[in-house]
Amino acid sequence: MALLIPGPKSLGKDFDVFLEPLIEDLLDLWKGVPTYDALTGKTFSLRAVVLWCIHDYPALSTLSGRTTKGYFACIHCDKHPLSYGLRSKTGYFGHVRFLPKGHRLRRNNEYVGLHESDDPLEKFTIEELLAELQKVRDVRPGKQQETGKRKRSKMEAGRVRIWSRMVSLWKLPYWKFLKLRHNLDVMHIEKNICEALIGTILNILGKTKDIAKARLDLKDLGIKKELQFRDDGESCEMPHARYTLSTRNKKAFCDFLRKVKFPDGFASNISRCVNAEGTKVQGLKTHDCHILLQRILPAAMRGFLDNDIYESIAELGKFFRELCRRKLNKDVLVEMKKEIPIILMKLEKIFPPAFFDVMMHLAVHLPDEALLRGPVQFGWMYLIERRLYTLKCYVRNRARPEGSIAEAYVANECLTFCSKYMDDVETRFNREPRNKGFSDEEAYGVGVFGHGVHFTSANELVYDENSFEQMVCMFRDELETTGVHNVERKIRLGFQNWFRNHIMRLRDTHQEEVDDGLFSLACGPDFRVRKYSSCIVNGVRFNTIDRDKNKKTQNSGVMTQEIIQLEYNFDERTVVLFKCEWFKLDGRRTELNYDGFFKSINVGSLWYKDNSLILATQARKVFYLPDTKLGDNWQVVQTFNHRHLYNVSETESAQYNAPAYQEDECCEDEQRQEPLIGIAPEMPLNRDDEQGLIFGVDEIARMQLKKPPM
Structure with a gap:
């Protein structure tokens, strides 16, 4: 919509102004609109409210007016956030602060005392939030007309601007009392975490978080000395980390992905994302990352990485797998809220600080939102993305995208209306499903x-x-x-x-x-x-x-x-x-092998x-994955429920199957493993089976001169 008014006075990213007509209607619906009930023949007062907004993280800043980048990128950490300035980015680490005071894991943690305060993170109260919004109540939407670089005053020098403007949603009288105004998009959080893990483990150029500046951050913080640069006087060697795969294991992992086969309608063909050389993975879609993070990546890493790294990745995948259930248990969510800081602390013991951006940090707040919202299908972007893809396919004239979408939308509505009255013509409403055949x-x-x-x-x-x-x-x-x-x-x-x-x-x-x-x-x-x-x-x-x-x-x-x-x-x-x-x-x-995350069976011996x-x-239906740890004749069993089928019991004796629109797979009803109790023992983080990258001394010296922002 912002493209409709181009020019210097364009609204730019502040296109929430186009919501003003909707806000007026919502104000009327809050008061009540007289509505006629055709069944009873009476008039009643119709009311409606906005529960929450669904969008990705960049759009959250546009729709809410709050910043989602920099030191206050986390919308849940308003006071003393975990942000810390690194050489290449702003990192979010030190999740030990989410543990209660006196917890034994708070002792001997390498990030204790790094931030200004070690107290638990807090959000603004309603009074503090309204006070912050009052500071930007006069900011007008659209592009600013100032020319040149704006100089900060002395009062603004020591303060970070969290809110850019007061959006129109705050006109709703109930908006300030909502506990969950904007959802964190689990879909894109999973995608970013999965791509960070794969890019770092495979050491993919441009995707890995383990770069030269990340190793210099270790020296600045005085941690993980075995991963710091080794200076021999003429050159500096960046040793390989234990969380990266060797060239032989990279090819073995890519061969594993080529052999993976999913059931019909479960996921796309991930083997197409492996390059011809068989050393990196590229072109992953959001649902591919959803499947990889929860099932495939942990099952593959159990044979390629050390046990402590594998368990940390498997615990993170199991966390998202339980979070994405169709039905959630409040008691389980409370336990997940206690476990996710420990999982992130385990990852902090392994990966460099540059690995932990705001997307990795947002996982710690997902159980809180699930307690307020419910299952993730009511707050993630899969449904929205599918609808946006449909609208994009309507565009035939790229010079007039708005007109193409409007014309195709009207044509689709007309055809849908006519299809309801054509019983003798095959349409998408009376066409037999692809997988037909139900028991009676x-x-x-x-x-x-x-x-x-x-x-x-x-x-x-x-x-x-x-x-x-x-x-x-x-x-x-x-x-x-x-x-x-x-x-x-x-x-x-x-x-x-x-x-x-x-x-x-x-x-x-x-x-x-x-x-x-x-x-x-x-x-x-x-x-x-x-x-x-x-x-x-x-x-x-x-x-x-x-x-x-x-x-x-x-x-x-x-x-x-x-x-x-x-x-x-x-x-x-x-x-x-x-x-x-x-x-x-x-x-x-041939005994069943179960390590707490995956079950493996020997397919070489049969009975009955x-x-x-x-x-x-x-x-x-089940499917099998090759077991990279136990070798041949061993397969990892993966059980699942089809996402287009679910059981609804109207009475205690009657059940039936009905199609459900949901973009995830439901986890099996299994007992949760024992709660996490601690951090893995200390182990060297480097490996010497391959020579590390060699940098010149002058190049390292130039990078060291650029101090990270504080």
Whole structure:
């Protein structure tokens, strides 16, 4: 909207002025607007309020009028923030201040006493906040007309300007009483943290936080001496840090990303982001970072980095994974609020101060906002970004973007309205979903026939005449090994024959008591068995292992070998079975490995080979990642719930699946690990397996002359 009024008097970034008509309507809605209720035929007073604003962090400054950069970039730390001037940026470290006084982790911390105060950080009270806003109440929106560089007065020299202007939202009478006015965008916070971790661990040029100036910051602060420059008189060597990967491990990590396959609709193909040389990752989208930070990066680093670094990254990923649940527990959020400062303190013991910018610091305030707001889907930017992408796609004439968007929006509304009245024409409202096929067990007397499986591959017809005789032979062998007398008599009195004869007799005498489902089940299946390689069960796609080998996705679920359809002789009743591989989880060499974050299984040993069939509706989708720590034949199990499906229980006995619009994956219902108790033991932060970068003495001397701002 700011582009509509170009020129020297343009509003620039202060485009909240365009909200003035909306503010007037909101003031009327606060007082109440007479509204007619068509159901009751009465008039009532309609009221509405603004709960909070959703935007990314730069837009927060535009919409609120508060600065989001510099020493007061954190909107929650108004008094004595954690900011500290470094050589290349403003760092936010020293999260020990979030711990209560007397906490044992406050002792021997390298950042204690670095800031002006070690007291816990506080926000302005309502009175202090209004006093700050009164100082800028006369600031007009738009570009300032001053020419030249403005000189600061003596009164302004010792004060940092936190608020730039008083925006129109403060005209709302309830705005000052809201505890959460602007949401921190979890989506972009995850993206920035993930890119910082990957760029630093892989030492990607232009993305890493571990640069020469970051090493000089260590000397200025007198910390991490093993990572400081080594001067031999003629040159200076910057030693490699323990949190970076060697060239061999970089290629191994990129090969790991190439092998990763996700289920259908879970995430994009991350292997496309690995460059041809296989040494760096680039072009990650926000949802790619969302998946990488919570699941993929910690699982990969367990085999490439030391245990203390891996645990710190895994704890950070688990924090965001619990924060992004569809349902939040207040007690869990209170524990997360206590744990996140310790997680950041662990990272401070490993990474340099330049690694901790304001985005890394904002993670400490996310549990507080979740306690006020609720789940993250009510405050992050995924929904907004998708809508903005749709509007950007409307632009056909780049010289007139506003007109293109307006014209396409009107056309889309007209087509949407007309589509509601066209039942005989396929539209996006009546089109069948891509993953169709939901079970309806109540439609049949016997629930196994109501599987609702939709097959998506060609079938293979196999004549299995001897299957019944083979089962009889197996039953005879079991009876003989147990020493049962009169084996043939026991076989004749077997359950299957008894069940079939009983249903036949009951159908002849009391036909009304035997429904078609029981009669079909008693007659047994057809010997001609149909086998498929792909199907959809309750909106979830399942493939066999052979079909998944040549695909970029992994939909074999519980390692499905075959998809078998049994046909019964009445009204096209069928039963769909999955033939699965069950991995052995006990034994000295095949025991389930669980390190508190990930579960690994040995896929080289199988059991229950004779009992490998399950109903298709009993299968739950999982996917596997290569285990970089235990090596071959070991896979990391990743369980998840599909983001387009969720269970809602209207009563205690009824549940149904319905589509849900949410841009995250729901974590499994698992017990939380033991609370964090301390910091990892002291270990050297450098590694000497490779020679570090060499700098000239003169170049280091020039950089040292530029003192960091204080």
